[in-house]
Amino acid sequence: MLLVRGGVVVAMDEVRRVIHGGAVLIEGDRIRAIGDAGTLGSVPGITRTIVADRHILLPGLINAHNHAFQTLYRGLGRDRSLADWSTRTIFPLSRGLGRAEVRAGALLACLEMLTTGTTTFVDSHYIHCDPETFDGLAEAVVTSGLRAVLGRAAVDGPVVPEPFRETPFDAARRAEEAIARWHGAASGRLRVRPEALSERTATPALIKAMSEVGRRLGTGFNMHLAESQPAVAHVRETAGCSPLELLEGLKATGPDVLIAHAVWLEETDLEILARTGTRVAHNPVSNQYLAVGIAPVARMLAHGAVVGLGTGGAASNNSLDMFGVMKSCGLLQKVSAGDAAILPAERILAMGTVDGARALGLQDEVGSLEPGKKADLIAVRVDRPEMVPLHSVYESLVYSAAAAAVDTVVVDGRVLVDGGRVTSLDVSAVLAEAASVGDRLRRQAGLG
Numbered sequence: 001m002l003l004v005r006g007g008v009v010v011a012m013d014e015v016r017r018v019i020h021g022g023a024v025l026i027e028g029d030r031i032r033a034i035g036d037a038g039t040l041g042s043v044p045g046i047t048r049t050i051v052a053d054r055h056i057l058l059p060g061l062i063n064a065h066n067h068a069f070q071t072l073y074r075g076l077g078r079d080r081s082l083a084d085w086s087t088r089t090i091f092p093l094s095r096g097l098g099r100a101e102v103r104a105g106a107l108l109a110c111l112e113m114l115t116t117g118t119t120t121f122v123d124s125h126y127i128h129c130d131p132e133t134f135d136g137l138a139e140a141v142v143t144s145g146l147r148a149v150l151g152r153a154a155v156d157g158p159v160v161p162e163p164f165r166e167t168p169f170d171a172a173r174r175a176e177e178a179i180a181r182w183h184g185a186a187s188g189r190l191r192v193r194p195e196a197l198s199e200r201t202a203t204p205a206l207i208k209a210m211s212e213v214g215r216r217l218g219t220g221f222n223m224h225l226a227e228s229q230p231a232v233a234h235v236r237e238t239a240g241c242s243p244l245e246l247l248e249g250l251k252a253t254g255p256d257v258l259i260a261h262a263v264w265l266e267e268t269d270l271e272i273l274a275r276t277g278t279r280v281a282h283n284p285v286s287n288q289y290l291a292v293g294i295a296p297v298a299r300m301l302a303h304g305a306v307v308g309l310g311t312g313g314a315a316s317n318n319s320l321d322m323f324g325v326m327k328s329c330g331l332l333q334k335v336s337a338g339d340a341a342i343l344p345a346e347r348i349l350a351m352g353t354v355d356g357a358r359a360l361g362l363q364d365e366v367g368s369l370e371p372g373k374k375a376d377l378i379a380v381r382v383d384r385p386e387m388v389p390l391h392s393v394y395e396s397l398v399y400s401a402a403a404a405a406v407d408t409v410v411v412d413g414r415v416l417v418d419g420g421r422v423t424s425l426d427v428s429a430v431l432a433e434a435a436s437v438g439d440r441l442r443r444q445a446g447l448g
């Protein structure tokens with residue numbers, strides 16, 4: 001058994017246990033106990049002890065929305081609107097994406113997430129001419145040791161260049177193939193969900209086809225929704241309703257459905273969220289980067305919606321740092337509500353951990369430090385200037401902590417970052433390969 005002995009254990013369980021001088025005992029891939037370090041230290045059968053007494057131990061962060069391949073495009077979409085960013089940056093660059101390129105970008109994404117405290121992420125894998133690119137993504141996740149819900153996304157709308165489009169029939173068939181190959185792989189660390197990219201890039205027929213695959217196979221379904229005002233206007237013009245009403249009409253809402261962004265929701269949409277239990281991934285940094293607006297997160301929560309937090313892809317963030325996302329989430333809601341107390345830090349940390357797990361349907365497995373759950377945890381150093389004095393763990397984790405303060409990461413009981421050293425990946429090789437592939441794609445796309 002592995003004992004991680006921490007200074008402060010922040011469990012994020014139902015009663016929000018905070019244990020000073022605490023520890024987490026891990027047996028195999030599961031948490032066996034949390035409690036007092038002295039008591040757990042005397043349990044027989046401990047084969048390794050990680051001393052993390054200058055740390056906060058907390059559940060690994062859950063990034064509820066990412067596009068791993070976009071690490072290769074980091075910095076190339078600067079100062080563009082969402083529509084411009086898609087057509088002038090993402091589409092031209094993505095023509096060169098094959099299995100090897102996606103694998104290189106995804107390994108870089110996994111490395112960045114691991115070293116900044118994310119243990120589970122949701123990926124939206126879209127805009128590819130080659131179905132095998134999904135395998136490159138899945139291979140990278142397996143190698144990295146991370147846990148992930150991989151969205152096998154498809155597009156068929158006229159705004160998307162022809163080589164990227166798939167018919168609803170082909171997309172559904174390939175999504176089923178991806179699920180057969182990867183759903184449950186790596187001892188259950190991988191999950192696969194079908195995804196229709198967004199209301200502008202996917203026709204209602206594609207949304208219906210992909211959501212039906214998710215329902216039939218019990219995987220759930222993902223989609224970008226109401227990210228921008230033009231996206232909402234498109235649905236109003238073509239279907240005469242809001243994007244969420246369109247989804248409800250297609251029977252594509254529910255607790256097994258995760259919508260990314262949901263920036264532009266009407267009051268009636270908030271009621272649909274509450275009534276159907278549809279989950280939301282909020283991406284405050286990406287929303288600011290692309291200037292799409294401020295999602296009504298506090299109002300969603302007031303309606304009882306389950307909201308997780310995501311980075312969005314590295315081409316609209318431009319990092320995969322969930323600590324930055326949590327801080328941005330809090331600041332944006334304070335400013336938009338004109339109320340400094342609108343969203344307490346404890347609630348924001350819940351969105352980055354236990355609520356994120358609920359958003360993904362993984363609440364029985366991860367999101368909090370509790371006996372029986374998967375052993376996914378991180379240790380954040382507190383012997384750093386920004387963490388002293390430690391008056392409030394929640395305030396410090398959300399508003400002060402630097403991602404670089406994470407020096408220990410455990411996923412599925414495996415120590416993937418051990419005192420700052422990454423054990424599952426060859427760091428220099430991952431960096432060199434991604435830099436080289438990124439350069440090549442940029443040149444091929446004629447972007448300098």
Ligand SMILES: [Zn+2]
Nearest residue numbers: 124260312313
């Ligand atoms: Zn996205």
